[in-house]
Amino acid sequence: MIMEHNVPLQPYNSFGIVARALTLIRVASEADLAALRTDAQWAGAPRFVLGGGSNIVLTGDVKPLVLKVEIKGRRLVEETERAWIVEAGAGENWHETVQWTVEQGFPGLENLALIPGTVGGAPVQNIGAYGIELQDRFDSLDAIDLDTGSAFTLDAAQCAFGYRDSVFKHTASGPNGFGLAGRALITRVRFRLPKPWKAVVGYFDLERRMEESGNFTPTSRDIFDWICAIRRAKLPDWRVLGNAGSFFKNPTVSPEQCADIIARDPKIVHYPMPDGSIKLAAGWLIDACGWKGKTVGNAGVYEKQALVLVNRGGRDNPVTGGEVMTLAKAIQTSVYERFGIRLEPEPVVV
Template sequence: MGIEGMHAGVESTLAGGCDNSAMDVLRNVSLRSFNTLGADVQAQALVQVACEADIHALLGDATWRDVPILILGGGSNIVLTRDVPGLVLSVALRGRRLVRETEHLRIVEAAAGEPWHDFVAWTLDNGWPGLENLAGIPGTVGAAPVQNIGAYGVELQDRFDELDYIDLRTGQTGTLGAAECGFGYRQSIFRYGTWLAEGKRAGQEEPDKQGAASLRGHALITRVRFALPKVYQPVLGYADIEQRLLAAGGAEPDARTLFDWVCEIRSAKLPDPREPGLGNVGSFFKNPTVSEEQFQHIIGRHPHLVHYRLGDGTIKFAAAWMIDACGWKAQSMGPARVYARHAIVLVHPGGPAAGAEVLALARAIQASVCERFGVVLEIEPVVV
């Protein structure tokens, strides 16, 4: 169980047993409360997975052997456009602990159903900095590696150690390190693998030839471990953070102060999905990256386009700036609209057609940006 009793806040409930006789299979249930966009679509069947035994019990039940499966974490990065056939697994695995310490690192673990922001706050409560730039991101710990979440100069892969998963085809468990997860900008080997093809497990018809890559579509992440440096070094190289630093007189912030800054910056720009009428999935589009040749072609025509040079020689454009430049900020299509304070966020009051209506708005924005800048914006959330 790793290091125990060192800190009052350390919890070691990750591997605890549970009574799967209490597991309920809900039929024809609304998913409105299971997604932050508020799409009021129906799931044919839903199970809230409270422990790994629940997963194994389901996989051993012939009832669910050949049905599609949709995995839901916090529902904050998914657009549900229709009713969901088959089985929805709502991941509710809980627990967090300090696993071990090395000379330079603390290895901290959290179960997949832990709310991400609460986990970040818990690490700081125990005096373990490293995740503070990622504060305020909605969703769960298990969903975080799927899109390699990132904010204010830090990505999950910068603090990642390894994760455990269950293969939904075989019931076998496994562990993946950073290299095996294939992390990139808002992507991983899990990125497009949440939805399984109807009537079969993904990849079931073919031999497994790709190793870890074949996990796309049928891996349920159960717990994630992070490597947090013992020597605190704040990451401050982001415009909004630098402005806070300047206002504070240039004094380097401690981890808790940086955590508070990030929370304040996010709340000033981004809507709370729980606020009535502002259902959303956070950033709806990825910031597009282009080659130097493409950059020179585009910037010659649009010299004021906001951009950032990356370490690999590519250039990242600010999607929100492009959307705003096309006149979409605060504009609506039906009940779906572009958020007035940040053009990369699309909001909707919720309802049966929420996903489809937001997607229609997104497609219109993509067409406008492509026509003006010659750049295709990629949708960030998973669309079902």
């Protein structure tokens, strides 16, 4: 167990916000957590689990004990007639894990390529892109109860996946009476990659790639490469321009609400959902309110995608968490005043 004090967190959050962890422990194995429980000084201390730092906004130094998850390893657990079961350590880089599965001949995660973060953070957020959500490829995960030290395993139903949501984002006092926020640390995640594999290419950008290339039977590697190219063209590289990816969730409304908005704004981007609701493109709403390219202090709205807030100050004069949240709240107010819709942030505010 490696323990460090007064640790700069700027390298460990994709926004590049300057903050410090008063105490940080690098968790490379389950044994590190067991050792932590035997240390009387830290056994009952408040904790904050840190993965890739790609979905957080730090508004100050982190006083709780920071548990930085660095558990590694990838393997094929099982192969059946219907699926490959693949496991990865929670500290593995997500994109590199997707690339590894494609290269190993285990297709199914390619639509989720180039999403920043770690494997352990993926089920917390139920990440999704280009027609696939993590829950569509999820088998099970292992975790440690930080209160008791007990190991446990959850399947998809027990994770209570929703749109950018899971049991790991709610406390036990939440509306469902059960939650694992602040209580569980994910150690390993397993994916069920179905056989036979079928390409998911229902999004306009992918359909256009097929048209342009003349390739109407793409392999998983083709889709992986297309997704990487599409995302690089649309979204900033957080290592160059700090950001936390999509900052707001796409809101859902009733058909009646959507019809009312269309009557006022016929060009609004919207998608019918299987449950009868209508999903609206948050980026379009923000752009319609004139925010694309605007800044507040060193926090800005990316000029190519209004859904992404960025660090205009770089690493030398970085944005603060306060500036990010001031900009986010101004955008929320603007969208609500025009459309009557409350945008919900995706990142965790610390």
